[in-house]
Every structure is written in structure tokens, then in C-alpha cells.
């Protein structure tokens with residue numbers, strides 16, 4: 001029930017509604033994210049590699065804004081021997097419902113604790129890894145500082161945050177070029193100009209990108225000691241922040 005092709009914006013909508021992670025999106029989500037986010041399959045694979053490198057005993061691993069549990073599954077697979085608890089959280093009931101089915105099929109129901117809730121409001125246990133794979137961009141900007149500070153405080157020394165985000169560039173010309181290249185990527189993956197344009201409208205004031213400098217400043221202020229850009233393609237980026 002989540003393996004269909006994304007054609008949500010293929011026909012003209014009279015009025016394009018705000019984007020939301022509802023049942024319609026859940027049905028097409030794996031196809032949508034793979035065709036919309038450059039490098040998404042590699043990012044998921046590397047989150048597994050990072051889990052194997054950074055998971056510490058007696059700590060949990062968080063997948064915050066887990067959607068259907070792609071990063072959760074990669075983290076669990078590459079830490080099978082250590083067996084750290086993986087805690088996967090999302091505030092979309094439709095996502096959680098489908099993630100539950102998929103994790104059960106993968107035999108991960110014991111290993112993974114799946115929670116429905118707002119990641120910016122939850123309490124954290126000591127963790128050695130937290131993943132925000134394209135989640136922070138959907139949280140209201142004024143809530144981001146306090147949330148990252150609380151997450152950093154729960155991260156043990158040497159633990160990490162993997163922060164993947166769509167980013168904005170200060171320079172207008174740079175921003176326009178990187179956005180155009182992202183749209184070329186989507187077109188190459190079979191999306192029409194109408195689909196690209198209607199999805200863009202739906203995401204306005206829902207997905208709010210910040211600059212790389214703003215992300216780095218927030219992470220440093222929260223107490224992360226080392227910040228590395230480990231992936232970048234057009235206006236998509238992933239940071240590795242070490243506590």
C-alpha cells in the first residue's frame with residue numbers, strides 16, 4: 001500500500017492545498033522521495049554506515065521524522081550485533097500506521113520502538129545517534145533552536161546528529177541556479193512542469209529551507225563540536241554533527 005507511482009500533482013488542481021503527509025502521500029511516498037530528493041537512496045545507505053561507526057553501548061538511536069522507516073531500517077540492519085534500541089518517531093498517523101506494517105514485515109518490530117508524536121515536544125533518552133533526514137525543514141523555524149538544543153543535550157560525547165535538509169542560498173543567482181538544477185533532476189525523473197510547479201506551491205510555507213550558515217550556527221550553539229558536510233547535491237545537503 002506504499003508502492004504506487006506519485007502522480008498527485010499530475011492533473012491541474014483548481015486550488016493547490018498545503019502539502020501534508022496524509023494517506024494519499026503515504027501511498028506514493030517511496031516513489032515520491034526517490035524521484036524528488038537527489039541522492040536519497042545513497043543517503044539512506046550511508047546513514048547505515050554512520051550507525052555502524054557511531055553507535056555506542058547502552059544508548060539508543062533516534063530516527064526523528066521517520067516516515068516509512070527507511071533510515072530506521074538501515075540503522076537497525078548495520079547495528080544488528082550491537083543491538084541498540086532504535087526509536088522511530090513521526091507525527092503523521094498515516095505514516096506511522098504504514099511504517100508499523102513495513103517494519104513488521106522486515107522482522108524489526110522487536111528492535112524498533114515506533115512512536116507517534118511531535119519530535120520537537122518529546123523527551124529524549126541518552127542517544128549516540130539521531131537522524132533528522134529531511135524533517136527539520138518541516139518544523140516551524142521559531143521552534144528549531146530549542147528542539148536542537150534539547151536533542152544535543154541528550155546526545156552522549158562522541159555521539160552524532162545526521163541532519164539532512166533542502167537548503168536556501170543567500171545569493172539570489174546561486175539560489176535560482178540550484179533550484180533550477182533540482183527541477184531538472186525532477187523532470188529527468190518523469191515529473192512534468194505542471195507537477196513540479198503545483199508541488200512547489202503546495203510546499204510554500206510548509207517546507208521552510210534555511211542556509212547552510214544558519215544550520216551550522218544552530219548546531220554549534222547547541223553544543224555540537226565538529227560539523228561536517230558529508231553529502232551535497234544541488235540544494236540538498238546532509239551534515240554530520242559530532243557532540
Ligand SMILES: Nc1ncnc2c1ncn2[C@@H]1O[C@H](C[S@+](CC[C@H]([NH3+])C(=O)[O-])CC(=O)[O-])[C@@H](O)[C@H]1O
Nearest residue numbers: 021065066067070090091092118119133134135138
Ligand atoms: N514536528 C514533527 N514531528 C514528527 N514528525 C514530523 C514533524 N514534522 C514533520 N514530520 C514528519 O517528517 C517527515 C518528513 S519526510 C522524512 C523522510 C524520512 N526521514 C526518510 O528518510 O525516509 C521528508 C520529506 O518528505 O521531504 C514526514 O513523515 C512528516 O510527517
Ligand SMILES: O=C(O)C(=O)Cc1ccccc1
Nearest residue numbers: 032033036037166199203207
Ligand atoms: O519535491 C520537492 O520539491 C522537495 O523539496 C522534496 C520533497 C520530497 C517529499 C516530500 C516533500 C518534499
